[in-house]
Amino acid sequence: MSTATVPARAPKRGGVTVAASGSNRPSRSRARRSLLTAIIFLAPALFLLGVLIGYPVVYSVWRSLFDASGDNFVGGANYATMFTDPATFVAIRNNVIWVIVAPITCTVLGLIFAVLMNRIRWATAFKLIIFMPMAISMVASGVIFRTLFQENPDLGAVNAGLVSVHSAFSGGSAYPGARPRDDSGLEGTGGSIRSSTSVPTGGSQNFPLVGILGSTLPAGATDAVEAPTAKPTDISGTVWLDFVKGGGGTNGQVGDGKKGLPGVTVDAIDASGAVVASATTANDGTYDITGLASGSYRVGLPATNFAAAYSGVSWLGPTLVTAVIILAYVWIWAGFSMVMIASGLSAMDISLQEAARIDGANEWQVFRRITAPLLSPVLIVVFITLIINVLKIFDLVYVIPPGSSLPDATVIAVQLWTVSFGGGNDQGLGSALAIFLLILVLPFMIINVRRFRMEREQ
């Protein structure tokens, strides 16, 4: 540290001579010469910084006070529009969500990875895998995540995974779109199908259904048969597809190769509407609800039998698109915080922790009182870097959402582009948004300068 700061802040040699003796011609000319050299060395940098960063800041402040045409002074009107216009307000709201969620998630994941990584033999490979997305452009990452989260479960990997997990748990026995054959004594209400009249115990209730493609039946389905006569405490019957390919057969009657519907849940419902017992149909479509108290019941097939097949989640729709984009961001930046924190951990002197443990401190005390404070400078640097970065986020938000959900995903930087280049053509409002962004970053500039000064005074 001392080698880094002493020569930089203590201009002992040249500086002191210049101040002490103005008449000392050799050192005065030397000082003048070093000023000239400094100007030559600095000129290209200062020119580019001045023209491409300095001037634009000043110009933007000025421009933000004028209207879209740039001719009329409007004062703070653009800044007022920013908070009242629904589109820019959504952008500001989303930026707040981003700043709250993304940096914390990245830092916490990075901390967990960095701590756990030291415990495995393939730490280098793990580090490279997590860190690699940092090398990929946000555009390419956007393409990746947009493909992964496509809504069609045949194309989007995430929905494909969800659908297969879902069908593994629900048994995959749904008959979407099935409805009762007309005039079969059945009624369909709210997606469920039930008998129109009550059935006494020992009786039977058949369910001839239509509206299902024969080709979509489960492989195990066999020809439907009449259920055997029910015992006095049972209600039995058959659920079948009341349709013969190529025509023929009698409507409402089994036979002629009509297939039973296996796996359908059948409920017995009492007078109060409560389900008292249920059964599931066999491969030939027969069911037998047993153990019923003597009386009469309505028999019904609940709506779960006929719900449309689960087709995943609309990830890129208006409600979830921001979550997906933040996930893509975390995928890219978790590696950054992991690498930073890992180097902080490895540079740490562990003798303090050892001493505390010998003095009887428990692990939580060691972490809270020693490890965390020692690691906090690194955590703060990571956190601040991520916040500055997240405030300016553009590419991912511009690339991932389909056009229809972009207005719901928009952030300040995207809105700035939209209003001033992407058709809005209002560079007054655009400049106001740019200055707003600059103001948001201002506290972190001050922190940077303070940190720099503190380092130099050490």
Place this chain on the structure above:
Amino acid sequence: MTVDLGIVKAKRSVAGRILDFFGKGVMNVVLIIVAVFWLVPTIGLFLSSLRSSTDNSQSGWWTVFTRPAQLTIENYTNLLGNSQFMGSFLNTIEITVPATILVVVIGSLAGYAFAWIRFPGRDWLLVVVIVLLAVPLQVSLIPIARLYGSIGLFGSILGVILFHTAYGLPFAIFLLRNFFTQIPGEMLEAARIDGASEWRIFARIILPLGLPAIASLSIFQFLWTWNDMLVALIFTNATSQPVTVAIQSQLRQFGANIDILSAGAFLSMIIPLIVFFAFQRFFVSALLAGSTK
């Protein structure tokens, strides 16, 4: 005896205890799952790029595991024959290489001045550079679009290069100045006494000794410029656009052409990935040296 045991027990770290609790096997399994989750997106893109457009519009990339016969390099041969895409690829190189060289040259000149030349207002100017580190580049878009329009730089590659150079400079100056100040002052003093000019000191002492920092900066700036989309989106046109903008404009007709898109995106990733894996150490030290960009 019991006291000794107590100390030995207390010496185990939190992670150590978790390890004992779950066992090493579980830890490995968890991290393998994490690593797989991190790899799947890239692998999926790569496999999509190796499937025909018909396959990509009908089924997902994971079907290659059951039907490997569908793999084809057709998309890549198509892209290599597509002059517009290859043009944008060349544009990316024509933007990235000069922008990296300019930042290194201009940044090390300024870094040397801040580290070793005494001039009035130096500390104040350095604070300005540190403030500029965090300026969002969005602030410059509107004013520079106007400026470039009036001096005829709009749509040119030079305009994009200058923009990236300017926004790379604060970080470059900060990083190099910090590194250069650690070079032993006696070496420079000795050279000055021998009558060496500042230029000579810069070229013969500072640059060779500063090479690790210059390498870090180069990798960082290279990846940064290569992967940029926003600046190029505004300042380039159809003939000067880099590959990121080309991919982005393909996205507008997304769905019909995931094969072109995935092959293009993967091609655009190859060079950054090679640079990243080859010089990973330098990239990390650039991040560690001053992560405020």
